[in-house]
Amino acid sequence: MANRNEQSKYRLTRNDGMHTADTCTGTSLSRRPALLIVALLLFCDALATPLPQSKIQVGGAEFELVTIPPGSFMMGSNSGPGDERPVHKVTINHNLEIGKTEVTVAQFQAFVEATGYKTEAETGRGAWHCPCPDKLGSSPDLSWKNPGFDQGANHPAACVTYRDANAFCRWLSQQTGQHFRLPTEAEWEYACRAGTTGDYAGDVRQMAWFDMTSQGQTKPVAQKNPNPWGLYDMQGNVWEWCQDIYRWHYANAPSDGSANTNTDLPTEAASRRVLRGGAWCRPGTSCRSSFRYPAHPAFRECGSGFRIVRCKKAPVTKADVTAVPAKKSRKPAGHNGKQPSALTLAVDGIEFDFVRIEAGTFTMGSPNVYVDVANMTYELPAHKVTIDYSYYMQTTEVTLEQFDLFAEATGYVTDAEKKGWALHGDKGWRHEILSDWRFCGFTQTEAEPVTHISWYDAIAFCRWLSEKTGRDIRLPTEAEWEYACRAATTGDYAGTLDKMAWCRWNSVDRTHPVARKKPNAWGLYDMHGNVWEWVQDLWHDDCNGAPTDGSAWLEAGHGGYVGVTRGGSFAAPPWLCRSYSRMWTLLDYMVNRNNGFRLTTSAD
Numbered sequence: 001m002a003n004r005n006e007q008s009k010y011r012l013t014r015n016d017g018m019h020t021a022d023t024c025t026g027t028s029l030s031r032r033p034a035l036l037i038v039a040l041l042l043f044c045d046a047l048a049t050p051l052p053q054s055k056i057q058v059g060g061a062e063f064e065l066v067t068i069p070p071g072s073f074m075m076g077s078n079s080g081p082g083d084e085r086p087v088h089k090v091t092i093n094h095n096l097e098i099g100k101t102e103v104t105v106a107q108f109q110a111f112v113e114a115t116g117y118k119t120e121a122e123t124g125r126g127a128w129h130c131p132c133p134d135k136l137g138s139s140p141d142l143s144w145k146n147p148g149f150d151q152g153a154n155h156p157a158a159c160v161t162y163r164d165a166n167a168f169c170r171w172l173s174q175q176t177g178q179h180f181r182l183p184t185e186a187e188w189e190y191a192c193r194a195g196t197t198g199d200y201a202g203d204v205r206q207m208a209w210f211d212m213t214s215q216g217q218t219k220p221v222a223q224k225n226p227n228p229w230g231l232y233d234m235q236g237n238v239w240e241w242c243q244d245i246y247r248w249h250y251a252n253a254p255s256d257g258s259a260n261t262n263t264d265l266p267t268e269a270a271s272r273r274v275l276r277g278g279a280w281c282r283p284g285t286s287c288r289s290s291f292r293y294p295a296h297p298a299f300r301e302c303g304s305g306f307r308i309v310r311c312k313k314a315p316v317t318k319a320d321v322t323a324v325p326a327k328k329s330r331k332p333a334g335h336n337g338k339q340p341s342a343l344t345l346a347v348d349g350i351e352f353d354f355v356r357i358e359a360g361t362f363t364m365g366s367p368n369v370y371v372d373v374a375n376m377t378y379e380l381p382a383h384k385v386t387i388d389y390s391y392y393m394q395t396t397e398v399t400l401e402q403f404d405l406f407a408e409a410t411g412y413v414t415d416a417e418k419k420g421w422a423l424h425g426d427k428g429w430r431h432e433i434l435s436d437w438r439f440c441g442f443t444q445t446e447a448e449p450v451t452h453i454s455w456y457d458a459i460a461f462c463r464w465l466s467e468k469t470g471r472d473i474r475l476p477t478e479a480e481w482e483y484a485c486r487a488a489t490t491g492d493y494a495g496t497l498d499k500m501a502w503c504r505w506n507s508v509d510r511t512h513p514v515a516r517k518k519p520n521a522w523g524l525y526d527m528h529g530n531v532w533e534w535v536q537d538l539w540h541d542d543c544n545g546a547p548t549d550g551s552a553w554l555e556a557g558h559g560g561y562v563g564v565t566r567g568g569s570f571a572a573p574p575w576l577c578r579s580y581s582r583m584w585t586l587l588d589y590m591v592n593r594n595n596g597f598r599l600t601t602s603a604d
Contacts, residue, residue: 051229053100058175059110064100065310066230073190074197076250077290081418082411083248084290090186092257097310098183098191101221101232102240103168106153108144108160111168114175119144120161121300127159128301128589130281147302149217156218156238156305162273162297165241165306172308183309184259185244185292188276192289194229199288201227201234208236208287214280218303235287238305239275239295246272246294248412248460264463265456266474266536267554270561270587272296272456279303283420293418294456296561299589343392343601347468350405354392355523356603357484361386364482365543366580367490377542378582385479387550393476393484394599396514396525397533398461401446403437403453406461415454416591422452423590432593440511440593447513449531449596455563455587458534458597465599476600477552478537478582481566485528485579487521492578493528494520501529503577507570511594528577531596532565532585539564539584563587569594 052067076087111117121127126140129148142148147158165182172180183191194201205213206225214236222232234240243259253260263271272294278287281303286293295304343354366379406412416422416436423432435441437452444451458475465473476484487494498506499518507529515525527533540546540557547553565585568577571594576583585595 053230054097056176056178058172059114061104061107061110063107063172063308065097065308066100068096068098068191068229070094070096071190071195073193073195075186075189075253075290077199077288079199080288080290081292081413083292083413083418084250085411086250088250088253088255090190090255090257092187092190094257094311096183096187096191098187098231099307099309100230102156102238102305102307103160103165104153104221105144105151105155105157108157108168109153111171115171117164117167117171119159119164119300120298121159124298128299130279130301130303142302147218149302151218152220154220154222156221156233158218158238158302158305159300160241160305161300162241162295164300168306169308179311180308181311182241182243182306184257185242185274185276186254186257187309188240188242188307189289190257191229191231192227192234192277194227194231196228196289199290201289204235204284204287207234208278208284209233209280210236210278210284210287211281212284216280218280234277235289236278236284237280238277238303239279239293240277241304241306242274242276244274246274246292248294248456249410265459266552267538267556269538269554269556270296270455270563272561272588275304294415294588296587296589298561345465345469345471347465348405348409350402352402352465352599353395354599354601355395356390357393357480357522358390359388360483360488362483362486362488363490364479364546364580366578378584379580380542381544383543383546383548385483385548385550387480387483389550390603391476391480392601392603393480393524395519395523397449397531397596397598398453398458399446399514400437400444400448400450403450403461404446406464410464412457412460412464414452414457414591415588416452419591423592435593436591442510444511445513448511449514449526451511451531451596452591452593453534453595453597454591455534455585461597462599471601473599473601475534475536475597477547477550478535478564478566479547479550479552480600481533481535481598482580483550484522484524485520485567487524489521489579492580494579497528497574497577501526501568501574501577502570503529503568504571504573509571511570527567528579529568529572530570531567531594532569532572532583532592533567534585534595534597535564535566537564538562561587561589565595 054065056063070093072091074087075090077084078087121143126138127142128138142159144157144159169180209219218237226232227234245261245263265271275293275295341356345352363382364385365382414437421433422435437450440451462473502512519525520527536552538557539562563585565583
């Protein structure tokens with residue numbers, strides 16, 4: 001049942017609508033009091049009638065499902081972040097049988113005991129702590145058995161990945177002879193809204209466990225008020241996985257309630273899925289009915305869980321992203337003939353300058369046997385790379401002015417903005433609340449490089465600029481980046497570092513306007529220092545098997561959601577600004593305050 005304010009608002013709208021209709025037909029409401037009373041009684045009875053429910057028993061665990069009838073709704077929000085737009089009508093033409101609650105610890109335990117399944121947290125490197133001041137990063141001890149706090153059987157299962165949730169659904173399907181799956185994003189929002197149109201389906205404090213109400217952990221399911229359709233914890237407690245691949249806008253999204261499985265990323269191995277509903281460790285605003293949270297299928301934190309859907313037939317689903325064959329990036333076609341040595345692209349008066357990099361061969365990686373404190377040889381073995389095509393590299397890192405143009409034009413919301421925090425390391429690694437490209441911790445001019453940028457943010461920018469210019473704008477591959485950085489040099493740096501780079505020893509712990517230091521021999525500024533620069537490639541712990549033709553290494557090499565940044569930064573010591581230094585960097589989860597990017601385009 002909707003809360004009192006929601007009911008009053010609906011009654012007012014309903015009465016206004018009836019009055020308008022009767023005015024149009026020339027019939028006074030006062031002449032039909034009996035009909036009006038009957039209509040209102042039927043309407044109120046419909047609101048009070050609970051939806052059909054059913055139960056199933058599997059492995060000693062009971063599952064309750066609510067059957068939601070077909071219907072239409074407006075998906076998204078014009079007042080929320082840009083990824084909730086455009087608002088669009090979705091029509092669901094099938095009954096939707098959805099879990100009354102999130103999958104609980106007891107239900108998940110029944111699955112594990114029956115199958116011997118090990119979650120990705122258990123077989124991998126644990127799970128992430130939810131962001132809080134006294135806990136940072138991941139812990140190898142965290143899993144659904146131990147999410148970092150005490151849980152009972154009726155708490156929602158946490159530290160669950162998208163793939164863990166799908167494995168659970170497959171088991172439940174096999175045990176029952178029915179078909180269970182995760183909800184699509186549209187089905188989830190339809191069920192969450194329960195006929196409401198506002199930010200929440202009722203009083204969020206009465207319905208949801210979030211950071212201001214949870215006392216720092218999950219709570220037993222079904223303790224708060226349900227939504228008007230009898231579903232508990234659709235908002236808060238734990239995030240809930242959906243089938244869809246995340247896109248940062250709803251353009252061309254399905255209108256029939258099906259999952260959106262389109263991706264425009266350079267590699268499907270990095271595709272993210274959608275989490276919905278907020279969590280015990282997140283602010284109440286993330287519990288909004290339309291709020292979307294992107295995460296890699298292998299992502300798990302102490303606030304990630306799921307809810308099930310039963311359908312009449314097995315859905316047609318794409319393979320898990322790790323099953324996609326490894327591939328390399330398409331190598332740009334070689335170009336014969338004279339091309340300009342410089343290129344300038346302009347969008348709404350803002351210019352992007354590029355310099356042409358000629359084809360050539362170089363030795364990529366470290367000339368020294370360097371082993372870090374973790375006994376890792378990131379930069380080895382050194383190997384010969386031949387780039388047999390020319391390409392254009394942006395002369396500077398993308399600036400605040402250039403990124404602001406993109407954000408204003410599209411309504412784009414960065415990953416740091418979405419999370420509400422970023423990672424700072426100036427006083428020991430910590431979460432910095434409300435830290436993003438707009439509020440980076442110091443005042444920037446428009447000519448300084450944009451910071452707090454995730455790999456996905458950089459890819460989205462490239463897609464937008466490609467559409468605006470008609471050129472294939474992209475991130476450089478790692479080989480292209482190092483080749484351009486070295487500019488035919490073979491040492492640690494492409495020149496005298498202090499004259500070329502803003503690093504920890506001269507930056508005063510902040511960015512500086514681009515192109516203030518000396519360029520390298522090929523006219524590229526700040527290839528050393530200022531901000532770390534994203535490349536296309538996914539991370540691998542060493543260079544064994546790396547492409548030798550200049551293409552990107554797109555095979556998932558480290559859990560699938562870790563990328564590579566290059567060049568060092570204003571906060572990095574000089575030895576991390578070397579031409580061959582590689583930095584292990586999560587694609588989105590822990591956005592760093594000194595991550596930025598530079599653009600590349602083909603010379604065709």
